[in-house]
Amino acid sequence: MEPPPPCSAAGRAAALAAACINYRRGGPSRGLELRAVTAAATQDIDNVGRKYHLKLVLEDILEKDNVVNCTAEILYHLGNKNAAPDVDFTIEGELKNTDEQDNIFYNQIKSLKKELVAQNIPDSHGNVPPEMEPIRLLARVAAGYVAWQNSTENTRYELAQIKDVRQVKRSDDYLEFDYMVLLHEFVSQEIIPWQMRVLWHPQHGVKVTQNSRQPKPAEY
């Protein structure tokens, strides 16, 4: 039976849950995307905020048939508007193991003679060179973190484009990239430049060590 269309606020909460889940579980070889919201309920908690109870279906970007069910709870805080919403989730079932692809990507970057530099991913026509796909998925994971930290009930962020990415030279085992991305905020329809420093290691996952909103250039 088809679920009823989610109301717009529940849709935003679901998008936030998906972004958070992708931040926690995604990587250069795995991107999780919201496929459907199967249940949504809200609960007002006096003096605290509004809680959304959601049942979601997520799909793996790289393998559309790979689908998982999740339950998520999002609490948007009443008082401190600068506090990130609390997000708790559980994933039912297994996510496909990506160790092999992660190691291929890791070795590819490690064996580059010069630090990676790239612009405009995707380009104006939506093209992403295959070797840039993991770079893009990594940005998506990091953008999920930024979205989570900056979301309210009335925002929804998507990664619109990577304007610039530069690999940062490191003496240890980690890979580090400095991204300048454009985020698309749905409700205001604004395009927001955002800078992110992202650390990754096949065994240690993704970490956004630093991020900052950038001023909007005149032509935006």
Add this chain to the structure above:
Amino acid sequence: AGDEAQLALLQDLEEQVDLQVDFWRGPTKPGLPADLRVPFQSLQAVKSFLEANDIAYSIMIEDVQDLLDEEKMTMTLSRRLQRSTATFDFASYHTIEEIYEWMDELVAAYPSLVSKLEIGQSYEKRPLYVLKFSTGGSGRPAIWLDTGIHSREWITQATGVWTANKVGAGDASVTAILDSMDIFFEIVTNPDGFAYTQSTNRLWRKTRSINAGSICVGVDPNRNWDAGFGGAGSSSNPCAQTYHGPYAHSESEVKAIADFILLHGNVKAAVSIHSYSQMLMFPYGYKTEAAPDYEELNELAAKAVQDLAAVYGTRYTYGSIVDTIYEAAGTTVDWAYDNGVKYSYTFELRDTGRYGFLLPASQIVPTAQETWPALLDILLHALEHPY
């Protein structure tokens, strides 16, 4: 490289950064060739080095720049050759000039069905072209379609071209409709914005009108309509993406359509196509109160998204604008509805955020193909339910 010694020499050459030799195929094993690109200023030095060490070489490409120039010319030529509707590449994104050229080709190919009208001019004085599909009669009940009102939503103009081609070429599914109704289709509804997305900022949304007293340019053409104008869900800040403009219909792009529809007086359905989100919506956006025809519009939307999903499995949500996406004041469809056009719908095409506005061209035709039956549902319903 002939032997180990020569291999080592070539590898040394690679390390001489100041020579800027670019190895297209690196020296890996003795007996295997290596390919190098040598900048003009290093030619003499590299040649001498190779000769002095008895490393055999031959010139494969005299001048790489020549090849690049030739390639560029071929690409430009190929674009010009795509003029004919039979060879027009529907699976790629096109410039305004290419779309306008193709429109003329369509009219030339099907003159008894298709004509081109100019309903006004954009802020920067570009023509606002509308394709009219009609099998005759006068003042027949009509359908209004528009794509590209938000210029960065490139999938919409591209879907518009594919769809207009399908209608113009006389697809059987649309014959019944064209027997008694006319279709008016504006494909590049915001040409100034579209040109700007191609020249300067791919993610530009608004018109390009100058705002008095502000450094910020442009008005959101989907907040500029006289329906709840200036209300919540639009901004009074000229720098905002949802800036509603100084007054309703201030934008020539909007006024042209409003005047056209009012003057026509017999428009029965209006569909305004956007991206992205995968949604099919109907009024209202400017108020939470349900539209009088809510039940009928909702039921029709449900059927349309079901028929859309049947093509490639793409899931759409549907409902009123305010319920489905957000509060939005001054929208095209709310205005059309409040001015007597009962079947007023807005599509948000693919995708749901993975590529967003930068949807790969490979998805143009599938998107257009799946949208077609949904669009038909709306048009057929309008045909079968005259009012």
